[in-house]
Amino acid sequence: MLHGHGDDGYKFKHDIVANFSTNVWYGGYSQALKNHLIDSWSKINSYPEASAESLVAMLAKDLGLDKSMVMATNGATESFYLIAQYFKNQSSTIIIPTFSEYEDACIVNNHELYFMNWNELNSSSRFKSQLVWICNPNNPTGSILKKNVLKSLLETNKNVKFILDEAYIDFTDNITSAIDLIYNYENLIIVKSLTKNFAIPGLRLGYLLANKQLVQNMEFYKPPWTVNSLAIEAGKYLIEHKSEILPPVNYYKSASKKLQEKLNNISGLKIHTSKTSYFLIELEKSTSFELKNYLISNFGILVRDASNFRGLNSSFIRIATLDDKKNQLLIEALQKWSKLN
Structure with missing residues (x-):
């Protein structure tokens, strides 16, 4: 594996409360x-x-x-x-x-x-x-x-x-x-x-x-x-x-759109709209590496550092929509991060 995969929660000692780094259907457990x-x-x-x-x-x-x-x-x-x-x-x-x-x-x-x-x-x-x-x-x-x-x-x-x-x-x-x-x-x-x-x-x-x-x-x-x-x-x-077992597409996309709209109101974030449940966020301040470590260290939230996608850079993270409770955790954590930057 030359470039690495996004879901790297195993590398962290912190308990992961919400994993936004993987775009696997979060409700698929059977x-x-x-x-x-x-x-x-x-x-x-x-x-x-x-x-x-x-x-x-x-x-x-x-x-x-x-x-x-x-x-x-x-x-x-x-x-x-x-x-x-x-x-x-x-x-x-x-x-x-x-x-x-x-x-x-x-x-x-x-x-x-x-x-x-x-x-x-x-x-x-x-x-x-x-x-x-x-x-x-x-x-x-x-x-x-x-x-x-x-x-x-x-x-x-x-x-x-x-x-x-x-x-x-x-x-x-x-x-x-x-x-x-x-x-x-x-x-x-x-x-x-x-x-x-x-x-x-x-x-x-x-x-x-x-x-x-x-x-x-x-x-x-x-x-x-x-x-x-x-x-x-x-x-x-x-x-x-x-x-x-398949994801309910209408609900999933609706939840993602709602999350994107709320994140778009946070200073320092540019949301790239998507036709799916996952999407890119471009950071106007800080780097993807810094934000990823801030979120995992302070909130147990894991996001995808998208800097190793060819064509992107250290300003990008990828988010996959989760349930409303975990989405709200991410919103609040990013609001706190934004105030620090």
Whole structure:
């Protein structure tokens, strides 16, 4: 891991009262899932399915795809590294600022790298690289790419493979998944995560969607058993019960909008509006490092220092909306910080 991840609460001795640094759905804890995994505990006494075949079959049926177009992975990150490995020594354009693991995976696999700012991306964009990496909705900005723009990019850059990361698609109602485009565009690879929307990042579970030939080719590089038995069982349970556990988008976005409006009234903060439950805050005073340490030391509040996102700097933090009580703690803490600066 070259650039580091945002949820680093384990590094601090302070008790964390409210963790705004992770954009995992805060209400996703499921006692029913826990009970199911306890009941499935005996499965760890045997090797898991080599390629999580039963989960792949269930995913394919749920998505309306042929199972040959689906690969289960150890979180979305394994997908990124497999893609970068399969296209080793080629060239990639990464739309920034965004999740650092795209760049990390490309560096490890000797890609020639190019970068384009999200604000410059449009339906007429042309690329000289062989791959383009797009997070939609984007992390950390919460920006979205409309499907008609994506279709235009796919059609006008037919020799370019587009990797579309939809890890946060369930955190917005402004766009829908591009899965229906898989059959028509062989230059589209979609990566999905089950960890953010179902709040199981510790289980590491995701999947990759692409045309049959691409999936088959990438399977060659994938080690067996990367998805463990409990993750397989969790995935199947979540597919069957997704309507009960997925984040309520309208409520979540409404709560986020309310939080953004209140934070926008605090001196020294510039709120960057978002189409999701997470958003960027630009500091007009102090640095992200200083503010992060102030909040954790004095209030037990953890935020995401966004300075290590390429394209951002030490003036940015990222916030993921929590419940009303914890949101109020953040508001009051930032009001006190503002008076000191």
